[in-house]
Amino acid sequence: MKKLTRVNHPPRIDLPPDNHPVVAPIYETVKFEFDSLDETTRFLQGGRPGFFYSRASNPTTRQLELTLAELQGRDDCFVTASGIGAVAQALIALTKQGDHVLCFVETYNPTRYLVRRLLARFGVTYTMLSIEDTAGIERVLAAQPTKLVIFESPTNPVTKIADIPKLTQLARARGVLTVLDNTFAGFHQHGEFDIDVFVHSLTKYASGTGDVMGGAVIARTEIIRGMRADFGALGGTLDPHAAFLIQRGLKTYFLRYSAQCASAMRIAELLASHPAVARVHFPGLPSHPQHALARAQMKEFGTIVTFDLKGGLEAGARFVEALELFALAASLGSTESLVVAPQMMKGRDLTPEQQKQSAVGDGTVRLSIGLEDIED
Ligand SMILES: Cc1ncc(COP(=O)(O)O)c(C=O)c1O
Numbered sequence: 001m002k003k004l005t006r007v008n009h010p011p012r013i014d015l016p017p018d019n020h021p022v023v024a025p026i027y028e029t030v031k032f033e034f035d036s037l038d039e040t041t042r043f044l045q046g047g048r049p050g051f052f053y054s055r056a057s058n059p060t061t062r063q064l065e066l067t068l069a070e071l072q073g074r075d076d077c078f079v080t081a082s083g084i085g086a087v088a089q090a091l092i093a094l095t096k097q098g099d100h101v102l103c104f105v106e107t108y109n110p111t112r113y114l115v116r117r118l119l120a121r122f123g124v125t126y127t128m129l130s131i132e133d134t135a136g137i138e139r140v141l142a143a144q145p146t147k148l149v150i151f152e153s154p155t156n157p158v159t160k161i162a163d164i165p166k167l168t169q170l171a172r173a174r175g176v177l178t179v180l181d182n183t184f185a186g187f188h189q190h191g192e193f194d195i196d197v198f199v200h201s202l203t204k205y206a207s208g209t210g211d212v213m214g215g216a217v218i219a220r221t222e223i224i225r226g227m228r229a230d231f232g233a234l235g236g237t238l239d240p241h242a243a244f245l246i247q248r249g250l251k252t253y254f255l256r257y258s259a260q261c262a263s264a265m266r267i268a269e270l271l272a273s274h275p276a277v278a279r280v281h282f283p284g285l286p287s288h289p290q291h292a293l294a295r296a297q298m299k300e301f302g303t304i305v306t307f308d309l310k311g312g313l314e315a316g317a318r319f320v321e322a323l324e325l326f327a328l329a330a331s332l333g334s335t336e337s338l339v340v341a342p343q344m345m346k347g348r349d350l351t352p353e354q355q356k357q358s359a360v361g362d363g364t365v366r367l368s369i370g371l372e373d374i375e376d
Pocket of ligand 1: 083084108152184203214
């Protein structure tokens, strides 16, 4: 073999069958081959396991998928290039022209865009309510055949809690799929409820370090099986290197989440006693209007502390600029604390009435509590 050929066909290093890496390697390869055409065709016809093309599946991304499925208490998972990629691909795979979707004023802004603008272009209609409007949800599901309901709990940014047992019971009774964006609550929460599809942004708590993006769709085997062809064709899969970084981050997920929750609780209590603060939105505080519901359905209350400053927009601006450790930045769930100003959170696609329902006010500030020493 000439050297030019050798550098393109380096020596293969196969591990003996009884010799395993303690940390799984990154399979940073697009292609896999079998020993023969027969075995290749057998694989392509579904007759044997293996890997062929990383857009469809790859050992590194598969390891992450199986880990996440187990954490969330479901059988299967598909990982995507970002959290909103997971939401988009799930919505596209689950709906068709003529379907109706129920979403909420409190739904993450880009998810609202997907339902109200993108799906609408393909003939999918929607109704948007407040997540607190249980009677309205019951009425809409009774009045109109509905394909799915997509929701969050706690909601972003004001941490409203969805009544998950009630919502899933209403949906199940009408044959409506429930899709829960569980990013805020995390993989270890809400798995015991009758949710059909979980979506997550892995950009947040999964890696924890804020240096990699990813998303996941987690569900029963038959639901994921039904979506897999669409996922493959949409092509928004996660890169193996990103999957490796997220898998590495997950090792400390439980420790980080709990420590950050404990700090969030103390900061929520501190803010609640401050004279400049009108109201603190944190489900762990007994003053939260849905504290009892949060206690009943969550093990930990999350790391997002949102509060309303009495001084409105101007006070919000002064507050976020005066902070020294909190980065004025998007995202959440990473080990460094972050802050979002009221000027950055208004739902511009919402009517004044819907903005009121969303409870994001002029003085609303969102904190994502990191892993710093609580005294700092
Ligand atoms: C609740 C929720 N879902 C989805 C996303 C989207 O995740 P990503 O930024 O990884 O696309 C976010 C991002 O902030 C989020 O807060």
